[in-house]
Amino acid sequence: MRVILKTRPRKKPHVPIEAEGIIPQNFLRKNDLSVYEGNRERHLEDLFFVTVEGPAVSPDQVEVILTGDTGRIKRVGEYMNAGRIIIEGDIGMHCGNFMSAGEIIVRGNADAWLGREMRGGRILCEGNAGDYCGAGYRGEKRGMRGGTVEVMGNAGDFVAEYLSGGEVIVHGDCGDLPGVEMRGGTLVIGGNCSRPCGNMTGGTCMVLGDPGELLPSFRRNGSTEAEFGGKKFRMAVFRGDVANRGKGTLLVREDLKSSRP
Amino acid sequence: MTQGILIKNAYVIDPLSGIRGEVMDIAIRDGRIVEEAPPGSxxxxxxxxxxxPGGIDSHSHVCGTKVNFGRYMSPEDMRAGRTSRKGVMHVTSGYSVPTTFGNSYRYSTMGYTTVLEGAMAPLEARHTHEEFTATPHQDMLANTLFDGNWSVMEAVRDKDVKRAAAIVAWTLAAVRGFAIKLTNPGGTEAWGWGKDVANIHDPVPHFEVTPAEIISTMIQANEILRLPHSVHLHCNNLGVPGNFRTTLETMDLAPPAQGNRQTLYLTHVQFHSYGxxxxRDISSKSEDIARSLNSKPQVVIDMGQIMFGRTTTMTADGPMEFKLYMLHHNKWSNHDVELETGSGIIPVYYSRKSLVNCVMWAIGLELALLAKNPWQCLLSTDNPNGAPFVKYPEIIALLMSRRMRENERKEIDPRTEHYVPLFALERELDWYDIAVMTRAGQAKALGITRIGKGFLSPGAQADVAIYPLKPDQLDPSVDYQQVMAGFSRTLYTIKRGRVVARDGDVVVEGAxxxxxxxxRVPPGYDMGSDPEFTKKFDQYYTVRLRNYPVQDVYLPRGVCIETEAAL
Amino acid sequence: MALSLVAYIREFARVEWAKKFLAARTAPLVIPPYFRNYPELTGKTCTHHLFCMMACPAPGAIDVIRTPEGWQPRIHVGHCIRCGLCVEACPNGVLSSGRILESMFLDNTRLSFSFAITVDLDRCMGCGNCAVACPVNKLIDAQMSHGGRASTDDLLLKVSDGKCHVLHVEKCTGCKTCEHHCPNEAISVARLLEAVHSPEEEPWTS
Amino acid sequence: MRIEDVVCPFCGCLCDDLVVSVEGTKVLSVENGCTLATEKFTGDHRLAHPIRRTGGSWEKTTYDVAIRETAEILLDAERPLLYGWSGTFVEAQTIGVHLAELLGAVIDNTSTVCHGPSIMAIQEVGHPGCTLGQVKNRADVIVYWGANPIEAHPRHMSRYTTFADGFFVKSAFRDRKVIVVDIRETDSSEIADEFVKVTPGGDYAVLSALRMIVRGKGELVPEKVSGVTREQLFRVANICLSARFGAIFFGLGLTMSRGKYKNIRNAIELTEELNRHTKFTISPMRGHWNVYGSNEVFTWITGYPYAVDFSRGIAFYNPGETTSVDILRRKECDACLVVASDPGAHFPRACAGHLASIPTVQIDPHVNATTHLSRIQIPVAVTGIDAEGTAYRMDGVPIRTRQLFSTDYPDDVAVLGRIYSLVKEAKG
Structure with missing residues (x-):
C-alpha cells in the first residue's frame, strides 16, 4: 500500500505541525488521524491531500510518502515499528523518535533530533541533518540505543549525544562536540568536526576528516587500520575521556591529525 | 456551605471512635460530621x-525547595504521568516527583486529605507555603528542620533546654511550621565541611555537641512547649549497613510517655534497620527494631517502605545523598542551608535483581508485620524516597496478603530469604490495622485529633474516603488485586464536607x-528581642531578621494550634 | 699555554700558599646596630591602628593580620625596602629595626599624618567592597563587615545613593585597603606625612 | 519616611538590607544599595497609561480596552508565546502559567537567554549548591568563572563572598583565596589572587584538564590547555583541593560561550569530583532579580523550569525547540505577550523583527526597546516599589519584597488576572 500525503497550502505556514500519527501501522486500518497545527487539533485531511494506492495486510507493506512543504512537520515516524516512510523534501524536528523498526528516507534536509532515542530500524537522510542527530532526551541517561542513522550531508552540533547503541554515520562534517557523553554504539564522521567525544564513557567514534584540536583528556593508545567508503585508513587510537572513566575509543586519521593535546 | 451530605450504608471503620466495621450513615454539615444531616442534603x-476517615500521610516530601529541585533536575521523570487540563484539573506531569497539582490529585483520588511535608528548611519556608497553596486538596503541615540549627546547638552545648525551647517556639511561629524535625542531627552541620557524624556520640565539628545531646534536648524542649506532635526524627546513619545499632540507641533516648502520646517519632525506619x-552482607534487623518498639509505647515509627522501580530520593540528609551518589554515579544535587540544615537529591532505581534492594523491600514489610501495635507503625514510603505514594495500595495489599508476598518472592533475588525473616511471617493485617496505619494512627501521632482529624464521629472534620471495597464480600489475602485497585481510587473523597474527587477524577478547584x-512563651523567652539571638542573625544570615518570618498572606487559610509553653 | 699551566701548578703547590688558603678566616658577619634590617616584632601588643601600613611606601610590603593571639603586622620581605617608616609610625613600638626607636626616643620625634580619600563617582559602582573591607569600619560596625549593611553613620565609608561616600575622613588610618580592593580603581587614599619634633608629652599614649 | 530592610528588585542578589527614604511617591535616597539598585529606585521613565498602536502611531487607551484586546489576540493565536516573567513576582508568574495552559501557549522566561544552559546541565548531572550564607560563613576559596560580579551583581562580593566576614571566616578577604577565570581581564580579575586567562571557547578543555588533575590523572595533561599553562592548572587544582570549603560561581561567560551547557556540565562534574576530597559547591550567577522565581513556579506547576509548550494540552519541554529565541527565529509564533522583560533589547535582531510582525503585547511599567515592537503596552506597578510579592534569590531563598508607597497603577496580578478571566470565559 502506498499512502501519499501532499501538504495543502496553509495560512500560517510557519506554525509547526505535530504529526506523530504519521507512521505506517496507522494507515492500515484508519485514515482519520489527528494532527496538531500549533495548539489546534486538525484532521489529517485538513492539512494534507491524502491518496491511498493498493492494499496492505501488515504494516510492513505500507509505504508513506510525504511531499510538499514538509519542513515544519514534527515527529513523523515516532514509535514507528514497521514499513517505510519516504519524505520527498525536508522534514521537521524529531523525525523517527523512538523508532524501533522499518525505514525512513529523507530526500531533503532533516531538522534537529533526527532519530532521537531510536531503538532500531534505519533512517537515511540524503541532505543535511540538524543538531542532536541520533541523540537522547534532556536528563535521560541513554540516548539512541539501536538501529542506524545515516546522513549523507553534514550534521549539526551534539550529534549522537548519549549514544548507547546502534550506529550513526555522517558522511559530511559535524559541528561541535559530536559523540558527547557517548556510552556505547558507533559514530562515524566522514568529514571534519570539533572536540569529538567530550566526556565519553564507552563506544567507538571514528573521525575521517580533521577533528580539530582534541580535548586534553584523551590518551594515545597505538594505531589501527579502518575502512570507510571502500578506502583503508591508518588511524590513531585514543582512549578517553580520562576526565571521566576513560573507557571509550576515539579513532583519528594519522595523516590528518592536526594537533595532539 | 450550609449544604450537607448524608452518606448512607457506609461500612465504617473509625479506630479513634472505636468503630471496627459497622454499616451506618454519616451526616455532614458545614464541613463537620454531625448527628443529623440538614434537610435537602x-x-x-x-x-x-x-x-x-480521610487518609493522612505523616511523612511525605511533596512541597518545598528540595522537592521542586527534584522536579527541576528531572525532565525525564516529568515525561511520565502527564495529563492535560481537564475540567477543574490543571495540567500535571511527573511520576516520582509530580507537579504540585499532580501530587494533590493523586493523593485525592487515593482518599488522602491531609499530608505532612517531611522537611522544611526555615529559611526557605516561604517556598514550601507557596507550594502548599498549589496543593489544593490536602490540608498541609510542615515539619521544620532543626538538626543543624546553630542557635539550638549552642543552647544544647550550654545545656540550656529552656533556651532551646524558646528558639524552637520563635522559629515555628516565624515560619509557620508544625513540628520539630531532626534529620541526621549534627550530621547536616558536619556536611557543611563535607563530613558526617559516625554515631550518636560523635561530636559535631566546632559545636562540640553530640547527636544524642541534640535529640534529648529537643525532646525535652518539645515537651516544654507542649507541641501537638513529638520530635520527628530521621536518625543518623541512614542507609548504612549495621545502622540498626544507632537506631536502637536512639530509641533508648525516648523518655517514657506522659499521657497518651509518644515522645519520639522515628521516620522511615526501614532505612535504619540494617545489619x-x-x-555485601547487609541483612534485616527488623526483629531487633520491632522488639525495642514493642517494649516502648512512647515511640512511634513509620515504615519507609521501598517498592521496586524508579524513583527520586530527596532528604535534608546531605552527606547520605552524597554517599548514595557515589554508588549510583547518576546525578546529584545538594543544597546546604546556612545556619540550619542541608539537603540532597538523587534519582534511584530499586531493582528486583539487586539483593540489597530486595532486603530493603522486605525490611519495611517486616516492621509493619512485627510491630504488635498498629498505632506504633504507620504506613509510609517516605514519598518519594522509598517509592512514590501511589504505591501505597500495593503496600497495603502486601501487608494484607501472605499469598501476594509469596508471589513476589518468586520475582526477586532468590538469595533474599537468607537475609530476611519476611517469608516466615504469617501475619496478615486486617482492615482495622490498615485504617489505623493510614489515618487514625497518623492523626494521633501528629496530635491533630484535637482539630478534628482522623475520625468520623460528630465534631470531626468531614474528611471522608469511600473506597469501592466491600469488606464483607472480600478476602484480602486472596483478592489482593482488588484491594490494590480499590485503595487506588476512591468512589468519593470528601474534604471538609465537599466531594473533591469521584471515581478518580477531581471535581473541584480545592482550597x-x-x-x-x-x-506562647513568656516575654523573657521571646527570641525576636533576644540581643544575642538577633546579633547572630544580623551577622551570619544573609537575610534580614525582619524579612525572615513568613507573612500571613502565604497562609490564606491557616489553622493555628496554640499551646502554652511550660517555661 | 703549556708553560703557563706549569707556572700555575708550581705557584699553587707551594706549602705556604696552601696553609694560608686553608687557614684563612674572616670576621663573623654582624649586623651593626645602626643598620636597618627588615622590621621585626618587639613583642609589644599591636592595637591595629594600621599606621604601619599607612606609612609604608612600598606596595604590599606590610599588612596586619589577625592571629589567634590578636593582631600582628606581617612583613613581606620581597616587597619591603627597609626604609623603617613603619617602625617610626607605630604608636606602640610593635616593630623594631636598627636604632630607629632609640633615636626617636632621644630626638623626641614622631610622624604626623593626615589623609585624603577621593572617590571617582563615575567609576564607583557602589559594590561596597571598600566599606566592607575597611578595617576602621570593621571596628565600628560589625554588621558592615558581615555584608555591607550600615547600622550607624559613624562609619568611615558608607554606600548611599549607589556610590561610596566618605563620612569621617578623620578616622582614616591610611591603610589603603579600600584602594587595593576597589575593582574599578575608583577610590584612592593620599597621605600627608611629616616628621615633627614633639617637645612635650607623648601624643600616642592617649 | 525611612523604610528599613527594603528588598532590591534589580539583580539576583536580592539584597534585602536597603534603607530607602520616600516622600509621597518619590524616592529621595537609597542607602546600602549599589548603583544599579539606586537607579532602579530613582529612575523615572514610567508609562502613564495603556497605549495601543493604530496605523503608524500610538494612542492612549484604557485598561479595559487594552486588556480585552490582549485576550482576543491571545485567543486568536495558534501558537501564542508568553515570554518574560523574570521582572515580576511569583504570584503573577503563577497566573501566567495557568494562562498558558488554558491557551495552549508556549511560556518561557528569560533563562532562555541567560542561564538556560545551566538548567540543562543541571538536568544532566545535578547541582551541588548551597545558600549564599553558607559561602559567607565558611568558604575559604571562591572561584568566579566567566562571571564579572562587579558589573552585573555589584554587591555579590561584599555581601556574600569575598569581603563579607562570616562565622568561620573572621577576616574575610585575607582568609579567602579568590580565583577568577575569564577570557579577558575584568574588574573582578583585578582583585583575584589567581587569574586564569582562557582562550575564548576553551573553558571545556580547561575544565576537563582540571578534572583529570583532581582524579589523579594529571600526568596526562599537556603543557598548555586553551592558553593556560600546565603549571597554573596544577596550582589552581591544588588551591581547590586544599580548600576547607570552596565555592564556584559561574556566569554568562561560561553558559553562552562555545559548548554552552556542556561547559556547565563539566564544571559541575569538577565540583562533584572535588567533593570526594573536600567540600565544594557551585552556583550560577542568576541575572534578573526573580528569574529564579519564574523557574521555581514553572517547575512546581508544569514540571519544567522554562520553555514549556502547552500546545498539545500537556506540558512539553525541549530547549532548542520550545525556547523563545528558537521559536521566534523560525517565525513560529503568531502572537506574543511580553511580561516584565525586554526582548527587544536582548534578543537577536531576527527574533525582534518577528515580534514586530505579529501582534505583540507588552505588560511593563517602562517604555523600552520592546515598546517599539508592540501593538499594545499596559503599564503596571513596579514590584518592590509600588507593589509587593515574592521573589527568589539566585540561591533559591524566597523573600517578600516591600511596597514603598502605593500608586494608581494596577500590579501584574491584577492585569494578568483580568486577562485570565476573559480567556477562561471564552474557553468555557
Missing amino acids: QVIDAGGCLTL GTTW NSTIWTRS
Whole structure:
C-alpha cells in the first residue's frame, strides 16, 4: 500500500505541525488521524491531500510518502515499528523518535533530533541533518540505543549525544562536540568536526576528516587500520575521556591529525 | 456551605471512635460530621463500601525547595504521568516527583486529605507555603528542620533546654511550621565541611555537641512547649549497613510517655534497620527494631517502605545523598542551608535483581508485620524516597496478603530469604490495622485529633474516603488485586464536607488549609528581642531578621494550634 | 699555554700558599646596630591602628593580620625596602629595626599624618567592597563587615545613593585597603606625612 | 519616611538590607544599595497609561480596552508565546502559567537567554549548591568563572563572598583565596589572587584538564590547555583541593560561550569530583532579580523550569525547540505577550523583527526597546516599589519584597488576572 500525503497550502505556514500519527501501522486500518497545527487539533485531511494506492495486510507493506512543504512537520515516524516512510523534501524536528523498526528516507534536509532515542530500524537522510542527530532526551541517561542513522550531508552540533547503541554515520562534517557523553554504539564522521567525544564513557567514534584540536583528556593508545567508503585508513587510537572513566575509543586519521593535546 | 451530605450504608471503620466495621450513615454539615444531616442534603449511597476517615500521610516530601529541585533536575521523570487540563484539573506531569497539582490529585483520588511535608528548611519556608497553596486538596503541615540549627546547638552545648525551647517556639511561629524535625542531627552541620557524624556520640565539628545531646534536648524542649506532635526524627546513619545499632540507641533516648502520646517519632525506619557491615552482607534487623518498639509505647515509627522501580530520593540528609551518589554515579544535587540544615537529591532505581534492594523491600514489610501495635507503625514510603505514594495500595495489599508476598518472592533475588525473616511471617493485617496505619494512627501521632482529624464521629472534620471495597464480600489475602485497585481510587473523597474527587477524577478547584503551631512563651523567652539571638542573625544570615518570618498572606487559610509553653 | 699551566701548578703547590688558603678566616658577619634590617616584632601588643601600613611606601610590603593571639603586622620581605617608616609610625613600638626607636626616643620625634580619600563617582559602582573591607569600619560596625549593611553613620565609608561616600575622613588610618580592593580603581587614599619634633608629652599614649 | 530592610528588585542578589527614604511617591535616597539598585529606585521613565498602536502611531487607551484586546489576540493565536516573567513576582508568574495552559501557549522566561544552559546541565548531572550564607560563613576559596560580579551583581562580593566576614571566616578577604577565570581581564580579575586567562571557547578543555588533575590523572595533561599553562592548572587544582570549603560561581561567560551547557556540565562534574576530597559547591550567577522565581513556579506547576509548550494540552519541554529565541527565529509564533522583560533589547535582531510582525503585547511599567515592537503596552506597578510579592534569590531563598508607597497603577496580578478571566470565559 502506498499512502501519499501532499501538504495543502496553509495560512500560517510557519506554525509547526505535530504529526506523530504519521507512521505506517496507522494507515492500515484508519485514515482519520489527528494532527496538531500549533495548539489546534486538525484532521489529517485538513492539512494534507491524502491518496491511498493498493492494499496492505501488515504494516510492513505500507509505504508513506510525504511531499510538499514538509519542513515544519514534527515527529513523523515516532514509535514507528514497521514499513517505510519516504519524505520527498525536508522534514521537521524529531523525525523517527523512538523508532524501533522499518525505514525512513529523507530526500531533503532533516531538522534537529533526527532519530532521537531510536531503538532500531534505519533512517537515511540524503541532505543535511540538524543538531542532536541520533541523540537522547534532556536528563535521560541513554540516548539512541539501536538501529542506524545515516546522513549523507553534514550534521549539526551534539550529534549522537548519549549514544548507547546502534550506529550513526555522517558522511559530511559535524559541528561541535559530536559523540558527547557517548556510552556505547558507533559514530562515524566522514568529514571534519570539533572536540569529538567530550566526556565519553564507552563506544567507538571514528573521525575521517580533521577533528580539530582534541580535548586534553584523551590518551594515545597505538594505531589501527579502518575502512570507510571502500578506502583503508591508518588511524590513531585514543582512549578517553580520562576526565571521566576513560573507557571509550576515539579513532583519528594519522595523516590528518592536526594537533595532539 | 450550609449544604450537607448524608452518606448512607457506609461500612465504617473509625479506630479513634472505636468503630471496627459497622454499616451506618454519616451526616455532614458545614464541613463537620454531625448527628443529623440538614434537610435537602446530598445523599450518597455508599452501598456497604469501606468508608474511612480521610487518609493522612505523616511523612511525605511533596512541597518545598528540595522537592521542586527534584522536579527541576528531572525532565525525564516529568515525561511520565502527564495529563492535560481537564475540567477543574490543571495540567500535571511527573511520576516520582509530580507537579504540585499532580501530587494533590493523586493523593485525592487515593482518599488522602491531609499530608505532612517531611522537611522544611526555615529559611526557605516561604517556598514550601507557596507550594502548599498549589496543593489544593490536602490540608498541609510542615515539619521544620532543626538538626543543624546553630542557635539550638549552642543552647544544647550550654545545656540550656529552656533556651532551646524558646528558639524552637520563635522559629515555628516565624515560619509557620508544625513540628520539630531532626534529620541526621549534627550530621547536616558536619556536611557543611563535607563530613558526617559516625554515631550518636560523635561530636559535631566546632559545636562540640553530640547527636544524642541534640535529640534529648529537643525532646525535652518539645515537651516544654507542649507541641501537638513529638520530635520527628530521621536518625543518623541512614542507609548504612549495621545502622540498626544507632537506631536502637536512639530509641533508648525516648523518655517514657506522659499521657497518651509518644515522645519520639522515628521516620522511615526501614532505612535504619540494617545489619551487616557492608553492602555485601547487609541483612534485616527488623526483629531487633520491632522488639525495642514493642517494649516502648512512647515511640512511634513509620515504615519507609521501598517498592521496586524508579524513583527520586530527596532528604535534608546531605552527606547520605552524597554517599548514595557515589554508588549510583547518576546525578546529584545538594543544597546546604546556612545556619540550619542541608539537603540532597538523587534519582534511584530499586531493582528486583539487586539483593540489597530486595532486603530493603522486605525490611519495611517486616516492621509493619512485627510491630504488635498498629498505632506504633504507620504506613509510609517516605514519598518519594522509598517509592512514590501511589504505591501505597500495593503496600497495603502486601501487608494484607501472605499469598501476594509469596508471589513476589518468586520475582526477586532468590538469595533474599537468607537475609530476611519476611517469608516466615504469617501475619496478615486486617482492615482495622490498615485504617489505623493510614489515618487514625497518623492523626494521633501528629496530635491533630484535637482539630478534628482522623475520625468520623460528630465534631470531626468531614474528611471522608469511600473506597469501592466491600469488606464483607472480600478476602484480602486472596483478592489482593482488588484491594490494590480499590485503595487506588476512591468512589468519593470528601474534604471538609465537599466531594473533591469521584471515581478518580477531581471535581473541584480545592482550597486547603495549612496547620501550624504556636507556643506562647513568656516575654523573657521571646527570641525576636533576644540581643544575642538577633546579633547572630544580623551577622551570619544573609537575610534580614525582619524579612525572615513568613507573612500571613502565604497562609490564606491557616489553622493555628496554640499551646502554652511550660517555661 | 703549556708553560703557563706549569707556572700555575708550581705557584699553587707551594706549602705556604696552601696553609694560608686553608687557614684563612674572616670576621663573623654582624649586623651593626645602626643598620636597618627588615622590621621585626618587639613583642609589644599591636592595637591595629594600621599606621604601619599607612606609612609604608612600598606596595604590599606590610599588612596586619589577625592571629589567634590578636593582631600582628606581617612583613613581606620581597616587597619591603627597609626604609623603617613603619617602625617610626607605630604608636606602640610593635616593630623594631636598627636604632630607629632609640633615636626617636632621644630626638623626641614622631610622624604626623593626615589623609585624603577621593572617590571617582563615575567609576564607583557602589559594590561596597571598600566599606566592607575597611578595617576602621570593621571596628565600628560589625554588621558592615558581615555584608555591607550600615547600622550607624559613624562609619568611615558608607554606600548611599549607589556610590561610596566618605563620612569621617578623620578616622582614616591610611591603610589603603579600600584602594587595593576597589575593582574599578575608583577610590584612592593620599597621605600627608611629616616628621615633627614633639617637645612635650607623648601624643600616642592617649 | 525611612523604610528599613527594603528588598532590591534589580539583580539576583536580592539584597534585602536597603534603607530607602520616600516622600509621597518619590524616592529621595537609597542607602546600602549599589548603583544599579539606586537607579532602579530613582529612575523615572514610567508609562502613564495603556497605549495601543493604530496605523503608524500610538494612542492612549484604557485598561479595559487594552486588556480585552490582549485576550482576543491571545485567543486568536495558534501558537501564542508568553515570554518574560523574570521582572515580576511569583504570584503573577503563577497566573501566567495557568494562562498558558488554558491557551495552549508556549511560556518561557528569560533563562532562555541567560542561564538556560545551566538548567540543562543541571538536568544532566545535578547541582551541588548551597545558600549564599553558607559561602559567607565558611568558604575559604571562591572561584568566579566567566562571571564579572562587579558589573552585573555589584554587591555579590561584599555581601556574600569575598569581603563579607562570616562565622568561620573572621577576616574575610585575607582568609579567602579568590580565583577568577575569564577570557579577558575584568574588574573582578583585578582583585583575584589567581587569574586564569582562557582562550575564548576553551573553558571545556580547561575544565576537563582540571578534572583529570583532581582524579589523579594529571600526568596526562599537556603543557598548555586553551592558553593556560600546565603549571597554573596544577596550582589552581591544588588551591581547590586544599580548600576547607570552596565555592564556584559561574556566569554568562561560561553558559553562552562555545559548548554552552556542556561547559556547565563539566564544571559541575569538577565540583562533584572535588567533593570526594573536600567540600565544594557551585552556583550560577542568576541575572534578573526573580528569574529564579519564574523557574521555581514553572517547575512546581508544569514540571519544567522554562520553555514549556502547552500546545498539545500537556506540558512539553525541549530547549532548542520550545525556547523563545528558537521559536521566534523560525517565525513560529503568531502572537506574543511580553511580561516584565525586554526582548527587544536582548534578543537577536531576527527574533525582534518577528515580534514586530505579529501582534505583540507588552505588560511593563517602562517604555523600552520592546515598546517599539508592540501593538499594545499596559503599564503596571513596579514590584518592590509600588507593589509587593515574592521573589527568589539566585540561591533559591524566597523573600517578600516591600511596597514603598502605593500608586494608581494596577500590579501584574491584577492585569494578568483580568486577562485570565476573559480567556477562561471564552474557553468555557
